[in-house]
Amino acid sequence: MTILIPQNIEQVLFAYENELKCTFNDKVFGVYIYNSVALGNFDDNKSDIDFITVINEDFNDVDLKKLKLIHQKLINAYKYARKMEVMYIKFDEVGKGNNEISPYLYFADRKLHEYGYYDINSVTWWTLKNYGIAIKSPDISNLQLNVEWKDVITNMNHNLNFYWKTKLKNKFIFITDYWIEFSILTLCRILYTFENNKITSKVEAAEFASNVVDEKYKMIISEALRIRTAASKKSLYKFRVVRQREARVFIENIITYCNDKYSLI
Template identity: 45%
Template sequence: MGIVMERSIPEEVKLLLDKYVNGLQEIGVKEKLVGVYLYGSLALGAFHLETSDVDFVTVTTEQVNEVEKVKIRELHKKLYKHDLGKRMDGMYIPLVDVGKQNHEMSPYLYCSDGKTNEGHWDINSVTWWTLKNQGITVCGKQANELSYAVTWDDVVSTMKYNVEQYWSEKVKRPYLFLSTEWVEFAVVTMGRIIYTLETERIISKDEGLQYMMASSKEWEPLLQDVYRMRQKEGMKPSLSRWRRAEMTKQYLLFGIEECKKRWGR
């Protein structure tokens, strides 16, 4: 089954999605399909073939049954043999739950880091907003025609919770930022949140980092180090590991206060 999409994506991704949709057809799940959709970096125009995840939401007319779950797990094991298949991250959501939050939903099937599990995963208002407004339809009903409503206030509430709960707790554990992965994750995520609140537009992590590099000279050494991490330039960091960890903590505290100013307007 050939896939025709309204926006251009890398040919390698298209071939993977062809295999995925054909696989769903072969195991009989296609009869339940409402559609397969892409969000994340692909939808935001920031996909890196070597590193980015293929973020998807597969919507079905009803919850997949136990037999179908076994077949879906096997399908992802087959796809995992391919490099891009290892980076397929997504969820199987019944139509009745589209637009809902995790706490409102029964456990669902999701794929992350090459493993298929059942529970709750990457569902929030940012996910639904991106899907509704910028999502790419792989097959089925168009993403913007899915029957659910999500407002910008919902997006802000999600980011507010993320900042005031998740990142405010992480700041209390600064030893985390001795890890290069945690430094990169913290810096690009906070930059993305600040920019999104400023412009009322969901953007990629790369765009958030570029915005911070252009607008905040105070954090330039840290931002430059993170930029090099993401570009895989192999250049020696300008900051020591300990200095970088401390600067990441201070950057997060700065970001938390900046966010509070923006949603307090």
């Protein structure tokens, strides 16, 4: 399946690739797009533009100054440069998890972060391997990604039974709009992944979940979609405490359902 890059973001993608390779030459192996753009689900208002930029060697201090200037130049010139999220991963660390590699450069929230960990996991590599788009770069097959679907499932299992169970211990975390949107749509996406053996956008996953979950959970999914799409400024809930409670119940239900059906624990 060939995904066409939306015309409104195409210019910034190629400008980034050109600036990078003209500045650093052979230090850069390739520039690749994954997630919403590669999946064909880019949302002009909410989606980020997610890159994996593969480098052949670490950038030195002079290089870092040049890289910061490149990102600032793009932000000044292109509206969608603000949506860029880039992880700079060395070629010999491609396909590995955060726990297996050294801290790396990443650009997020309009800032270059020197050095840390961001969005590297099995889902990242699987999406890149199966849906990624090379931006005037060597074909993705050259990255020799060995990630398999079972690795994605292992990642989802950890997400459910460690990350989200830990979040549920926080009594106040689901009060804000951010956490309602992030949690509910992420859990919908995990459910979709288990049920369909593929990855999709959060919005499509939420629409799927709305058709398969119990009627009592549909309102909290609709609320998350309202926040995501900015369909309305008015909440579907009169009281945030009620919304918080229903979010927690939904998350607990999805965890239990997936654990029981797919024998995760």
